[in-house]
Amino acid sequence: MPSIADRLATTIAAHTSDVFGLMGNGNAYLIDAFRRxxxxxxxxxxxxxxxxxxxxxxxxxxxxxxxxxxxxxxxxTNALTSLTEAAMARTPVLVVVGDAPTSGARPWDVEQSAxxxxxxxxxxxxxxxxxxxxxxxxxxxxxxxRTPVLLELPYDLPALDAPDEDLDLTERPxxxxxxIDVERTDDAARALLSARRPLVLAGRGARGAxxxxxxxxxxxxxxxxxxxxxxxxxxNRALDLGVCGGFASERTLARTRAADVVLVVGAxxxxxxxxxxxxFAPDARVIRIDDDAPAPNPIVTDEITGDARLAVERILxxxxxxxxxxAHVAADGAVPAAAVDDTAPGTRLDREQGEERAADGRLDxxxxxxxxxxxxxxxxxxVSDGGHFIGWANMYFRLPSPDSITLVGTAFxxxxxxxxxxxxxxxxxxxxxxxxxxxDGGGLMALADLDSVVRSARSAVVVVFNDAAYTxxxxxxxxxxxxxxxxxxxxxxxxxxxxxxxxxxxxxxxxDDLDALRAWQDAGARGTFVLDCRVSGAVIAPxxxxxxxxxxxxxxxxx
Numbered sequence: 001m002p003s004i005a006d007r008l009a010t011t012i013a014a015h016t017s018d019v020f021g022l023m024g025n026g027n028a029y030l031i032d033a034f035r036r037x038x039x040x041x042x043x044x045x046x047x048x049x050x051x052x053x054x055x056x057x058x059x060x061x062x063x064x065x066x067x068x069x070x071x072x073x074x075x076x077t078n079a080l081t082s083l084t085e086a087a088m089a090r091t092p093v094l095v096v097v098g099d100a101p102t103s104g105a106r107p108w109d110v111e112q113s114a115x116x117x118x119x120x121x122x123x124x125x126x127x128x129x130x131x132x133x134x135x136x137x138x139x140x141x142x143x144x145x146r147t148p149v150l151l152e153l154p155y156d157l158p159a160l161d162a163p164d165e166d167l168d169l170t171e172r173p174x175x176x177x178x179x180i181d182v183e184r185t186d187d188a189a190r191a192l193l194s195a196r197r198p199l200v201l202a203g204r205g206a207r208g209a210x211x212x213x214x215x216x217x218x219x220x221x222x223x224x225x226x227x228x229x230x231x232x233x234x235x236n237r238a239l240d241l242g243v244c245g246g247f248a249s250e251r252t253l254a255r256t257r258a259a260d261v262v263l264v265v266g267a268x269x270x271x272x273x274x275x276x277x278x279x280f281a282p283d284a285r286v287i288r289i290d291d292d293a294p295a296p297n298p299i300v301t302d303e304i305t306g307d308a309r310l311a312v313e314r315i316l317x318x319x320x321x322x323x324x325x326x327a328h329v330a331a332d333g334a335v336p337a338a339a340v341d342d343t344a345p346g347t348r349l350d351r352e353q354g355e356e357r358a359a360d361g362r363l364d365x366x367x368x369x370x371x372x373x374x375x376x377x378x379x380x381x382x383v384s385d386g387g388h389f390i391g392w393a394n395m396y397f398r399l400p401s402p403d404s405i406t407l408v409g410t411a412f413x414x415x416x417x418x419x420x421x422x423x424x425x426x427x428x429x430x431x432x433x434x435x436x437x438x439x440d441g442g443g444l445m446a447l448a449d450l451d452s453v454v455r456s457a458r459s460a461v462v463v464v465f466n467d468a469a470y471t472x473x474x475x476x477x478x479x480x481x482x483x484x485x486x487x488x489x490x491x492x493x494x495x496x497x498x499x500x501x502x503x504x505x506x507x508x509x510x511x512d513d514l515d516a517l518r519a520w521q522d523a524g525a526r527g528t529f530v531l532d533c534r535v536s537g538a539v540i541a542p543x544x545x546x547x548x549x550x551x552x553x554x555x556x557x558x559x
Contacts (some may be wrong), residue, residue, distance in 0.1 A: 002161070002346050003029065003033070003159055003160060004126070004128065004131045004157045004159075004161075004205065005029035005032070005159065006033045006162060008030055008033070008131055008135050008151075008153070008158075009030060009033035009037055009038055009270070011136060011169065012034075012067055012135055013034055013037075013039065013097075015065055015139050015172075016040060016064065016065045016066065017041060017064065018040060018058055018067065018424075018428075019020050019031075019034055019043070019068070019069060019424065020043045020045060020050070020051050020054040020058070020067070020068050020192045020424060020427075021043075021044065021051050021068060021069035022044065022046070022047070022051055022069075022070055022071070022075065023044070024071025024075045024098065025071055025072070025155070026070075026072040026073075026097065026098010026099065026153065026155055027069045027071050027097070027098050027153065027249060028158075029158035029159055030069060030116075030153065030158060031475070037427070040067075041377065041427065042302075043424075043427055043456055044454070044455075045420070045423060045449055045452045045513070046076065046449050046452055047449055048075050048079040049078055049079050049417070049420050049446075050082070050414075050421070050446075050452060051069060051070050051079055051082075051095075052068045052079050052082035052085075052095055053069035053082035053409075053417045053420035053424070054066075054421055054423045054427075054452075055067060055068040055083070055091075055095075055424055056082065056086045056093055056408050056421060056424065057422070057423075057425040058407050058425065058428045059091050059381065059428075060089075060091065060204075060229075060403065060406045060408070060425075061403050061428035062429070063403075064428075065092060065093075065094065065139065065143060066092075066424065067093070067095075067096065068093055068096070069095070069096040070097050070098070070304070071098040072098035072099050072100065072108075072155065072257050073109055073110060074332050075097070076098075076112050076115070078109065078117065080081070080119065081412065081414055081417070081421065082417060082421075082456065083116070083119060083121060083148060084119040084120075084411040084412050085408060085409055085411050085412040085414060087119050087120040087121050088120075088144045088411035090292075091146070091148060092145060092146050092149075093145075093148040093149075094123040094138055094142055094148075094149055094151060095121075095148055095149065095150050096153060097112060097150055097152055098152075098153055099154050100113055100154065100156065101154050101155040102128075102154045102156055102157070102227040102398060103156065112152060113125075113150070113152065116150045120147070121150055122147070122150070122151065123149070123150040123152055124137050124138040124150070124151050126151065126152065126153045126154065126293065127152070127154045128163070130165060130318070131162055132162070132165045132167045133165060133167065134151065134172075136167060138150075138151040138175065139173060143173045143174055144173055144174070144175050145175070146175060146292075148457075160453065177309070178292070178305065179307070180306030180307060180311045181304055181305060181306060181472070184302065185304055185306065185311050185318075186314070186318050187302075188263065188287045188289075188304060189313075189317060191285055191287065191302075192216075192220055192222075192263060192315065192319070193318075193319055194286075195222075195259075195260045195285075197223075197258050197261075198220050198223075198260070198261050199222060199224070199262045200213060200216060200217045200220075200262075200265070201226065201227070201244055201263065201265070201267060202224070202227070202267070203227040203229070203230050203264070203265065203267025203268065204227065204229050204230050204266060204267075205235070205266020205267065205290060205308060206230065206233065206265040206267070206308050207230070207266070207403065208309050209265060209266075209312045209313075210233050210402050212309055212312040212313055212316065213233065213234070213312055214233075214234055214235070215316060216316055216319075217239065218237070219316065219319060221239070221265075222239070223241050223256075223259070223333070224237060224241065225242065225244035226240075226242075226243060226244065227243070227267050227313040228245075228272070228273070228394050228407060228410075229390070229405065229407050229410070230266075230267070230402065231243055231394070231399050231404070232399035232401050232402045232403070232404040233402045241256070243395070244273055244279055245272050245275045245279050245543075246272045246275050246276075246391075246543030246546060247391055247543055248275070249351055249394050249395075253275065253279065255279075256279050256280060257279065257280060257281050258504050259280060259281065259284055260284055260285065261284065261285045261287070262284055262285070262286045262287065263287050263289070264288040264289070264300070265288075265289045265290075265308050265311070266289070266290060266308050267290075268295070269288065269297045269299065272410075272543070275546070277298070280299060284301075285302065286299050286300050286302070286410045287300075287301065288300045288303055289304045289306060289308055289312075290303075290304075290305065290308075291306060291307050291308065292305075293305050297385050298402070313315055324376055332554055349502065351370075351395060351396060352366055353366060354366030354368075356365040356511055357536075358535075359538060360538055361424045362444050362467070362509075362534050362535055362536040362537075362538050363508065363509065363511075363534055363535075364536060364539055365389065365392045365465055365532060365533075365535040365539055366539065368392075368508075368511065368535060369393065369397065369516060370396055370533075371514060372397050372463060373512070375518065376397075376433065376461060377433040377521070377525070378398075379400055379431075379433060380397070380399070380400065380432065380433050380434075381404055381406075381425055381426075381433065381434050381435065382399065382405040382435045382437060383408075383422045383434065383435070383436045383437070384406070384437045385408050385415055385418025385419075385436075385437065385438040385439060385442040385446070386406065386407070386409045386413070386416075386417070386418075387439035387441055387442050387465075387471070387472055388439065388470075388471035388537075388544055389437070389439040389465035389535075389541075390410075390437075390469070390541075391543050391544065392437075392541065393423070393463075397435075398400060401415075403491060405499045406425055408420075408421035411438030414442060415439070416445030417442075418436055418438040418443070419446040419447070419448075419449040419450050419453055420446050420449045420452075422449070422456075422460070423449070423453060423455075423457070426453070426456045426457040426458070426460065427456065430458050433459050433460070433461065434453075434457045434459065434461070436462045436463065437463045437465070438464055438465070439464070439465050439466070439471070440464060440465070440466040440469075440472045440489055440492060440494070441469075441489060444489070444492060450498065450501055450503075450530075451502075454501050454503050455502075457527075458487055459525045459528075460461075460529070461517065461528075461529050461531065462494075462503070462528060462529040463531050464494045464531065464532050464533060465533055466494060466533055466534055467535050467536060468488060468489050468491040468537070469487055469488050470487045470489065471537045471540075471544075473487045473546050474487045474488075474537060475544055475547075476547060477544075491534075493507065495531075495532040495534040497530075498529075498532075499530075503529060503530045504527065504528070504529045504530070505531070506530075506532070507532045508531050508533045508534065508547050509534050514531075516529075517529060542551065
């Protein structure tokens with residue numbers, strides 16, 4: 001007779017192909033059942049935060065349900081940061097966690113359901129009477145509401161015999177498309193058609209409508225931009241301006257600020273996408289389409305609730321053949337297609353090129369990023385950690401298609417989830433070259449799962465922007481006169497650490513040192529190569545300069 005752990009494993013395996021976990025007392029029987037009874041791929045990570053972070057990245061790349069599992073108590077609390085990120089990013093992840101026995105809490109148990117509630121995550125508790133039903137309920141809720149769900153497994157249940165249950169394992173729960181407001185959508189179509197300088201902005205919520213958005217932008221002759229996590233949505237479209245907001249070039253910002261009608265699809269319009277509210281003209285009509293009413297935003301003039309694809313298809317139908325084509329955007333100083341070509345490394349979007357070395361003798365991260373972009377394989381999948389360095393990959397690395405970059409941690413403003421999320425991205429697209437970008441601060445925080453990257457990726461390049469500091473803090477608070485001692489990091493040899501867990505690696509002090517990466521690629525690019533890039537912390541990313549200026553202005557007002 002199957003055990004409750006067996007029932008859970010086979011039920012969950014009917015809805016996923018991948019599980020990311022770290023074994024402990026609370027989930028040992030379940031993990032064993034996955035491996036004995038199912039075909040799911042189990043990826044073992046080294047820290048519990050990587051269980052959810054990897055599952056999160058897996059979904060962002062593959063759009064399939066991902067599953068994470070940890071033990072109870074400390075195992076669960078270790079995963080709270082990545083669980084909070086998944087909740088804020090609206091990622092459907094099933095998180096199976098061990099829990100206190102049904103007889104009552106032990107000294108090391110915590111109120112996991114309550115902790116989940118505080119970060120916006122619902123819990124479903126496995127019962128001896130219907131364990132499979134509990135799993136199906138949790139899976140359905142995660143997919144229909146686009147959210148992580150905790151499936152809590154009491155410690156004394158896994159080895160018990162499972163009861164007979166009538167379960168339909170062929171059901172494929174999914175979020176039903178939200179009907180559009182036809183009248184408002186038609187009004188949006190007319191506004192776009194009459195616009196002199198239309199702009200189309202895609203966020204991650206537009207991924208199901210990418211082809212339709214490209215067709216709409218082409219029909220209108222509109223410029224297009226995307227949020228940082230949605231880069232690649234418009235591919236190599238000639239009039240695509242790249243990323244919107246803080247990571248944008250000056251030319252892109254000038255173009256977005258010149259737009260008179262902006263169609264925003266599936267984007268929350270946070271302070272970074274909007275460059276702190278300055279990305280669009282004050283009098284621009286900003287129409288946002290989202291299938292789950294987001295928080296109000298003062299720059300939005302028209303809110304349309306509904307499915308992105310249905311809404312864009314309706315707009316296309318209303319416009320019909322009346323779109324005015326590419327000549328439309330050349331009016332009134334709009335940027336012509338030739339001026340925004342994004343195909344030549346080092347000349348894209350008027351980015352600052354930098355020097356090989358900064359004034360302090362260390363690498364200039366701008367010229368380094370340009371060189372890396374030219375060197376890395378075209379079919380790349382970028383996983384970025386958070387920190388000051390986050391601007392370099394987002395500003396200089398080209399992406400081949402939608403879902404080519406994951407930024408797990410940005411919703412919660414966390415660092416240290418780069419190595420933790422990378423195994424999930426590697427599992428979602430094993431045929432692509434994984435490019436993991438981190439800083440020395442976040443890299444050290446997540447060091448345990450560099451080992452997970454090495455074990456899980458077929459071909460991976462780890463790029464560490466190593467400036468021996470928490471540079472975001474130095475630029476914000478050190479420049480205000482605060483003691484920089486706690487903001488500095490003793491320089492670490494990440495290449496040596498990488499070799500310690502089975503990677504190859506090189507310290508990069510000049511662009512010529514990238515020859516080591518070329519040799520590795522020429523030899524087949526198998527395994528993981530760690531580039532410890534000794535960059536200057538004195539070269540500040542434009543988005544960070546804007547944050548600095550705002551912080552300094554606030555400090556002056558306080559004074």
